[in-house]
Amino acid sequence: MNIKQAAEFTGVSSRNIRYYEQAGLLCPGRDPENDYRTYTEEDLRTLKLIRALRTLDMPLEDIRAVLQGSLALPDAAARQEARLREQSLRLEAAIRFCGDLQQQDTDAATLDVDACLARMEGGPDRGWCTGWLQDYRAMAEVEHRRSFTFTPDTPVTTPSEFSNALFAYAREHNLDLVITRESMNPRFTIDGIEYRANRYYYPFRGVPTARIRCFVCDPDFAEAEVAPGRLRLQKALHYLLPVAVMAAVALLFLLPRGLLNTWWGLLLFVVFLALGFSGAWFNAHIFYNDKDNQPHDG
Numbered sequence: 001m002n003i004k005q006a007a008e009f010t011g012v013s014s015r016n017i018r019y020y021e022q023a024g025l026l027c028p029g030r031d032p033e034n035d036y037r038t039y040t041e042e043d044l045r046t047l048k049l050i051r052a053l054r055t056l057d058m059p060l061e062d063i064r065a066v067l068q069g070s071l072a073l074p075d076a077a078a079r080q081e082a083r084l085r086e087q088s089l090r091l092e093a094a095i096r097f098c099g100d101l102q103q104q105d106t107d108a109a110t111l112d113v114d115a116c117l118a119r120m121e122g123g124p125d126r127g128w129c130t131g132w133l134q135d136y137r138a139m140a141e142v143e144h145r146r147s148f149t150f151t152p153d154t155p156v157t158t159p160s161e162f163s164n165a166l167f168a169y170a171r172e173h174n175l176d177l178v179i180t181r182e183s184m185n186p187r188f189t190i191d192g193i194e195y196r197a198n199r200y201y202y203p204f205r206g207v208p209t210a211r212i213r214c215f216v217c218d219p220d221f222a223e224a225e226v227a228p229g230r231l232r233l234q235k236a237l238h239y240l241l242p243v244a245v246m247a248a249v250a251l252l253f254l255l256p257r258g259l260l261n262t263w264w265g266l267l268l269f270v271v272f273l274a275l276g277f278s279g280a281w282f283n284a285h286i287f288y289n290d291k292d293n294q295p296h297d298g
Contacts, residue, residue, distance in 0.1 A: 006039040010047040017047065019218045024192035025050055025064050056080055139234045145193070149213045156199050156210045159183050165212060166197065187217070194218065239280055246276030 007014045020026045026046055028037045039047075046067065053063050058080045065071035104111070152165035159182045166188055170177035180194070181187040187196050194217040201208045237244075250272035251260075259265030 001039045001044070003037050003039070006044060006047065010044055010051060012047050012051050015218070020047070020050055022189070022192055022194050022218060023060055023064065025060065025067055057084070136234050136237075143235070145216065147213065147215045149211055151209065151211050154210070156212070159186065162186055162197070162199065162212075165210075169212075240276075242279035243273065243276035246272045246279070 001009065003014050003017055006012075007017060012020075017026070021028065026043060028039050028043050030036065031038050049067075050063055053066070053076075054060075056077075058076065062071060062076045062079060066073050066076050101111075106112075150169050153168065154161050154165060156162050156165050162184060163179050163182050163186060166177060166179065166186065169175075170190070175190050177188055177190050179186060179188045185196060185198060187194060189195070195214045196217055197212055197214045200211045200213060202211055203209070247269075250269045254260050254265050254269060257265075260269065
């Protein structure tokens with residue numbers, strides 16, 4: 001059975017099937033005549049099992065361990081039940097808090113914000129706030145795996161130097177890295193996940209310095225186990241922090257002087273925002289997740 005037929009039979013999209021293969025959850029055979037993937041009855045059953053466990057929001061790491069036999073299915077289910085119960089408690093606390101806000105005869109201007117924060121941080125709803133921090137960390141970890149950058153020790157002017165730079169990075173962080181295509185735009189895998197890499201140059205003290213940026217190849221690379229609305233907000237905060245900082249600096253400078261009421265004050269505010277967006281783009285594309293952060297360790 002080919003990948004299209006397997007997708008139709010199991011209800012798992014072709015893209016997700018390829019992703020599960022790259023993540024090490026599935027290893028189909030190949031047709032010796034054309035090298036196309038062929039899926040056996042056991043492969044199809046495995047895909048259905050993966051689909052069932054993903055429906056429970058079980059992390060891919062646990063699913064991989066179950067398939068490899070290093071984690072018993074009942075133990076994996078117990079882990080996931082604990083996660084779901086924790087999420088349920090956070091959601092119940094958030095729902096109660098929303099209900100309390102609705103019942104209060106107040107608005108944003110008169111709300112006792114200090115009391116609200118004290119309740120969130122120290123009261124029975126502490127788990128809701130802790131959940132935000134945990135979800136943010138989960139989102140940041142996935143984003144660090146989605147793309148990362150590092151500065152090699154050499155200028156990286158040949159494909160072999162590019163491969164050596166990637167291997168050096170892998171040794172430094174104890175990664176299982178395999179080069180699948182050696183070139184000036186190489187492809188490689190880390191823990192079974194396929195990446196591509198580009199080389200950039202940027203001036204450092206007047207000297208052009210090579211920088212390597214790596215991207216996961218699969219467009220359906222898994223998102224963090226976070227509610228969609230919260231995930232979008234946390235991603236915005238994660239990447240647009242320079243914009244927020246520059247906006248805050250501009251307002252602290254302009255508001256006390258009443259300069260926002262002038263055209264050149266507004267122009268200066270726009271300039272600050274432009275600098276913030278420029279910094280956000282530059283950090284995300286050139287300096288995001290520097291090697292000192294060790295994104296894949298652990």
